[in-house]
Amino acid sequence: MVATLAGQQPVGDTADVGGERIEAEVVVVGAGLAGLSAARELKKRGVDVVVVEARDRVGGRTLNEPIGNGEIVELGGQWVGPTQDHALALIAELGLETFPTWNTGRNIFERNGKVRAYEGTIPKANPVSLAEVGVALKRLNGMAAKVDVECPWAQTELARWDAETFATWMRRNTKTATARDLLRLAIEAVWAAEPEDVSLLHALFYIRSAGSLELLLDTEGGAQEERVIGGTWLISDRMAAELGDAVHLGFPVRRIRWQQMPGEAGERPVEIGPHPVAVEADGLTVSARAAVVALPPAVAGRLEYDPIMPAVRDGLTQRMVQGTVVKCHAVYDEPFWRSEGLSGQATSADGPVSVTFDNSPPGGSPGVLLAFLEGNAARRATDLPPEDRRRIVLDCLTRLFGPKAAKPERFVDKTWATDEFARGCYGGYLPTGAWLMYGEALRAPVGPIHWAGTETATGWAGYMDGAISSGIRAAREITAGT
């Protein structure tokens, strides 16, 4: 970093806004996994850092909700799995432990009003459709292998994959309705969006960044393999505890004032003044040498920047849409499905619930069924009154798991699309045409502003692992020159 603008006044010293004023070497916007990881890495490197968070809590898109007797359910990101090395290492460093996702018993598949249980990972469906899906997955993995996760925007040879939706690819590459339903469920499960919404190239980038489609979809051996005892929110909670009073909660950032850095335009870098960036929240202004904005791109794009961002960056944030998910938990006395030989994992092509899991605490009590509404089903359900949303989810769970599912002790859900500081979950995705023209702005610093957040990751983009690595990467960017 380290450069200043001759002739320009440091913006942090000229801002005329009310509230408390703080100075720091680096200011981090957002106390989710990405922001806290950035702050932790900066602190490790001896940098004086301040974190500004809009919510009255840390954790971003991870969140614990108590359900009595000291147990919790996780309303946001919850799983870790093999090759998610950043997440696994951080969990261990913080003294947390994992336990395996419940994965014993038959799974359930519902389609056209028929509910069937099956052993293993392959739903009971006609062999032709299953073969089609197998071929499709293989093709997708093969195409994904051609994506350079560091810079897909430079791969102009991939333009055709960015010109079409996953839906049109799927239509060309499958013949049976069952195969299309299964692929649709896979898309919904991974992106909380529909095949019509997502650029084929986006899907391929994402698959590549995780390793394979199977790694994304699988429980054992995949991204849903393990859970954190006490809930993933503890990861953020413990990082925040380390950072102490550097973390400022309840300050929604509205504006970031910043200075162009001449060094960027190829000129010789100039010494940066004390305050080339000022982050202005309701009631708090933090002036610093550099900022890390660790927010979902759709949220980052809603801040005011003075001066305005370049067209490539504003265009990216106009285009990157947050997925739409409602995460529901039905809490029962006990996990009754286990004694019936069921895993609690179900997939429904009929919906509105698309996927379920046994989300009971490690001790197996109480019994918790996790039900996801994803993509269009989630959009519709989000705008329903809570009691109607509860009813349609429990109706669906009752079809899948029988009458015992109809009467939970407790029902807890979270509509992420109407959380103003998330604007949707699991993460951001790009529609067609955007990766090649706007992707470069995902993590290219703009003046003293650096970008973190799982959407900016090259490995496990969209996952907690990607959030953590993105924060570390942003911290290293900032300290690289010092």
Add this chain to the structure above:
Amino acid sequence: MVATLAGQQPVGDTADVGGERIEAEVVVVGAGLAGLSAARELKKRGVDVVVVEARDRVGGRTLNEPIGNGEIVELGGQWVGPTQDHALALIAELGLETFPTWNTGRNIFERNGKVRAYEGTIPKANPVSLAEVGVALKRLNGMAAKVDVECPWAQTELARWDAETFATWMRRNTKTATARDLLRLAIEAVWAAEPEDVSLLHALFYIRSAGSLELLLDTEGGAQEERVIGGTWLISDRMAAELGDAVHLGFPVRRIRWQQMPGEAGERPVEIGPHPVAVEADGLTVSARAAVVALPPAVAGRLEYDPIMPAVRDGLTQRMVQGTVVKCHAVYDEPFWRSEGLSGQATSADGPVSVTFDNSPPGGSPGVLLAFLEGNAARRATDLPPEDRRRIVLDCLTRLFGPKAAKPERFVDKTWATDEFARGCYGGYLPTGAWLMYGEALRAPVGPIHWAGTETATGWAGYMDGAISSGIRAAREITAGT
């Protein structure tokens, strides 16, 4: 309207923000053509209205720029044409006059480094390609005829058109590269976006809302037929003059606080209190019975709403992207191309300029060439230093019109993508998957908040005509019940 919330305090009376406080029956956000038309219609109906505008000028995406000797160029929307009845009527009512766009002489088409002049409306290209384009236009018009502009979101039978981009449709429906280049130029000219960006259904909706693709593309007999003497910005200027001090300039709205209206949920409408909505700008708060938000959806989505918008509305504004255009004017002593038998209209498949027009004032002096950079070319050019942008545009104009084009007296351009209150031009478009699931939120009121803006129009959406009719429609919505 007229209903209040028993037990809830009117939000306008509880806001605790600084600055001036005003009360009105209706508050309009945005003093572009849509907002001013809404305010004018409300005033006509005896409603006490206040307009709040972020910029220090009215006119939104229309803007005059003086070029000396009392002449101007228009940096934003500028044309009107047949069937644009709202625009033509308003121009006449305000005492303004139109004149025909210069359309005499041969046109120019550039492709693969070859510049050719041609008579009439059909570029010199091989007959097979031209036939392909003709068939494609016919098919597009035919498909567009099936779109119900009032509610495409209800037409689930159109789902396949919303599942694919214009690019994949184009690839299936043309065989020659020339035909694809010509269709790409048409898409760029109409949406300031690329075929890869736009949902096929969006293109069809838009064609239908104008009438036909030819009406969109043509000069004589089409949307580029006529210009306004003195510039289209005068339309807004004269409306603002009628409204007098009801128009408040220089107040960027940051937040809208509003109350749910019980009548919406099917309950019996309750009498609305004096202030179910409060519009909070820097330094000004307006409390009112209803609000009209007359902003591009991408800009409207950047305001804070308290409470947050429903998922369908926030999701729409996350998805609706502003087109990307740089509008350039090169001003010469005289329109030298006219004496060479040229119309000043050129189309280049090589770019970066995609389309040019003779934009000289009615008297023909000085000579003005208008050059559009659209879609990806505009995105790239917007982030260039101004002198580089000028150079690449003049290089292109010199290829098209010869060495005299290289040295204009004056060069004036406007990068709409980095105008923070527009975020791009000409207007908003939807990527795939959005029309069916989110389109209904385009103009459905949310509580006391009504929506205007050209993107909400059913006729000539995206044009000045659509902006004007949308304002009138919003005003009528509000006064319908009174």
